[in-house]
Amino acid sequence: MQNRQKKSSHKKPKKIYSFDEANDRLYDLFRNHDFDFISHEVRQKLVQFYQILMTTQISENFTRLVRFNDIAIKHFIDSLIIDQLTPLHFPLMDVGTGAGFPGIPLQILRPDQEIYLVEGVKKRVDYLKKVRSQLELSNLKVIGRYMNLDFTYPTKGIVTRALTDIGYTLYLCSQSLQSGGYIYFMKGPGCGPEVKKARELFKGDYKHLETLEYKLPKTTHERSLVIFEKLQPIGPEKYHQNFLGARS
Structure with missing residues (x-):
């Protein structure tokens, strides 16, 4: 599965x-x-991350957000x-x-x-490894590939x-997420029809636990957090016919 972002012009930080x-700005x-x-230590690491991201953004188009406040709210707080x-x-x-x-x-x-x-895009993978190294995030693992049914790396949460x-x-995640594991979808408002369709299709294999609707604090930005639980093992071919022709 690719991180499909809407194509946009390459914005560089001014x-x-x-x-x-x-x-200081992030503290305020x-x-x-x-x-x-948020602790002082966490805030400082986020500042380091901001600097690496923006320095990389000069030559690579990794984000449409380049203003500090936008990054802090729509990336960090989000x-x-x-x-x-x-x-x-x-x-x-x-x-x-x-x-x-x-x-x-x-x-x-x-x-x-x-x-x-x-992440499947090599230049992003290289950048993510750079962030991991410079921020000394020892428990962070970067896996350079796209998510598909052949990906079976076990995990309890996605x-x-x-x-x-x-x-x-x-x-796509059915072969990696363990039974009893949870998958969290960070969505915008109005995702109800999408949730309903998935809930009905995967009945008995996944359970829709809840959809939390909220705004980012002190903003008008609406968000939804959709949570599903995997109930049992799912054979890789079970839903194949439902997604013939779908692109990851």
């Missing part, structure tokens, strides 16, 4: 803040958006908030991670837990911000 200035922003519980909304199951696999969201911020927040980043359909993602 300014990359120094470490001290970015740290977190305080103003009800995220003042990623970190799911840890506040629901218990996450580890090891946690971030499928179609792209520039490292939500996996890297979650790893910075939860350095004691194992997180796997699954999270994705990729735009791929919920049902297709459940299908």
Whole structure:
């Protein structure tokens, strides 16, 4: 499964803040958006991540967000908030991670837990490995491949911000997610029909536990966190006919 982002022009940062200035700005922003519980150590790692991402963005088109406030709110808070909304199951696999969201911020927040980043584009894989090395994230594993039925790396939790359909993602992840494991879909508003279709198709194999609807703190940005549980082992051919011709 690829992290299908809408094609956009290559936006380059007009300014990359120094470490001290970015740290001060992130402190103020977190305080103003009800995220003042984030520790000094976590905030500093996020600042390092911001600098690596923006430096890379000069030559590579990894994100459409290049303004500091947008990165802090729509990347960092958007990623970190799911840890506040629901218990996450580890090891946690971030499928179609792209520039490292939500996996890297979650790893910075939860350095004691194992997180796997699954990404198929080589230049992104190289960048993710660079982030892991420079931020010394010893429990972060970067897996350079696309998610498909041949991918059987066992995990208890899967999270994705990729735009791929919920049902297709459940299908592709069925051989990696363990029975009793959870998959978390980070979606926008209005995903009810997509959830309903997946719930009906995978009845007995996956259970839709809940859909949490919320706004990023002190913003108008609406989000949905859709949670499914895998109930039992699923043969790789079981839903093959349902997704003939689908592209990952």
